[in-house]
Amino acid sequence: MPERSSSNTRTTATRSRTATATTTPTTAVIGRPRRAAPRRAPRRRPLSLPAGLLRTARPRQWVKNVLVLAAPAAAGELASSRALAQLTVVFLLFTAAASAVYLINDARDADADRAHPVKRRRPVAAGQVPVRVAYAAGGLLAGLTPVAAALLCNAMTAALLTAYVVMQLAYCMRLKHVLVVDLVVVTTGFLMRAMIGGVALDIPLSRWFLITAGFGALFMVAAKRYSEAVQMAARPGQRGATRALLGEYTTGYLRFVWQLAAGVAVLGYCLWALESGGTANGSLLPWRQLSMVAFILSVLRYAVFADRGTAGAPEDVVLRDRGLAVIGLVWVGMYGLAVADL
Structure with a gap:
């Protein structure tokens, strides 16, 4: 009896090892955790940054700068090709100055804009344009625009553009939170647009x-x-x-x-x-x-x-x-x- 029992035990152990050897690889394959595929970083399109900067400059708002024609048109000075060329330069300069303000404003308000249901889609808030790049582009435009105005127009045009940039930056940082003053600052910005064409052409207003x-x-x-x-x-x-x-x-x-x-x-x-x-x-x-x-x-x-x-x-x-x-x-x-x- 003891010999038969030990023989049965050896047979059972052999079968168990055989079954384990047969099933273990399968179990290991099935039970092995799959490695997660590496997440690819979103690719930026080559022109995404320039496009984001352009959107931040608010092209839809550029139509307001047509007001630079107001004073020369009222004075009947639009027939001259020289006047039209000068006004084209003034339009571009004022557009650059306004774009500088928009870039700096969006860089400054990026954190607040991310919590806003609509403004979070702005390029700076959405991460399409880095905050530092927006600051750099805005500062460069704000600094070069008055210099270009002094070289291409006259000193009064440069002074008016400088005053506009300083006033609008003050509005972005503080004045937009002051009652009535916010209305005055925005209104003055429009008035400066209407004045600058006459100032550039030395037309009495x-x-x-x-x-x-x-x-x-x-x-x-x-x-x-x-x-x-x-x-x-x-x-x-x-x-x-x-x-x-x-x-x-x-x-x-x-x-x-x-x-x-x-x-x-x-x-x-x-x-x-x-x-x-x-x-x-x-x-x-x-x-x-x-x-x-x-x-x-x-x-x-x-x-x-x-x-x-x-x-x-x-x-x-x-x-x-x-x-x-x-x-x-x-x-x-x-x-x-x-x-x-x-």
């Missing part, structure tokens, strides 16, 4: 021109703030998606500001148009005086969007509304006939 341009700009800026405030009041859950300072304004106050500015702009334009006192040099009709009708209609048309709270993007209102575009073309035609003495 009429006081009525400055009043009309200044209060016209305040009208659009206040209407934009009013529209933003109306939309914020309609969607209180999205207060973080708009300007923090808007909570300090009331819609009634902003409505008062844009209505006051619209009235002063209309009055200033009428006094400017009536300054000549009638037909000039035997013109067929008093086109300059008749242009008052088109100007007033354009203000009234824009006020419709302001009253609805849909004037949050002035460039969109001006470019997309056909009625306003037609009125604007009529005004341009009338004023052009006045300048040409036809």
Whole structure:
């Protein structure tokens, strides 16, 4: 009996070793943890950085710089090829100065923009443009633009551009958080655009021109703030998606500001148009005086969007509304006939 028992034990042990030898490799293969595939870093396209810098410079906002033509157009100085060449240079310089401010602003606000539902898509906040690169590009443009203006235009143009850059950087860092001052700074930026073309060409600027341009700009800026405030009041859950300072304004106050500015702009334009006192040099009709009708209609048309709270993007209102575009073309035609003495 003992011998038979030990024989059975050896047989069982042999079978067990054979089974283990047969199954162990399979078990090892099945049970072996798979190595995770190495995660590839996202590839940057070769032109992603330049494209990001261009987006940060806000090309859609460049249409505002067409205002550099305002003073020369009012003075009838656009027919000269020299004037047009000089104004092209001024347009490019002002665009570079404005782009410098946008680059530095986005670099400064990158952390806050990442927590914003809309601004997080901006190239600097999204990581497409490194913060240091945005600072460097903005600082380079801010430093070179006044120098280029002094070389290509005159000292007054360089001084005006320098004042614009300094004022806008102060706005980005502090002044945009100060009540009323924020409206004044943005309005002054538009006024500087309207002035710089005349400054570059040494054209005297009429006081009525400055009043009309200044209060016209305040009208659009206040209407934009009013529209933003109306939309914020309609969607209180999205207060973080708009300007923090808007909570300090009331819609009634902003409505008062844009209505006051619209009235002063209309009055200033009428006094400017009536300054000549009638037909000039035997013109067929008093086109300059008749242009008052088109100007007033354009203000009234824009006020419709302001009253609805849909004037949050002035460039969109001006470019997309056909009625306003037609009125604007009529005004341009009338004023052009006045300048040409036809």
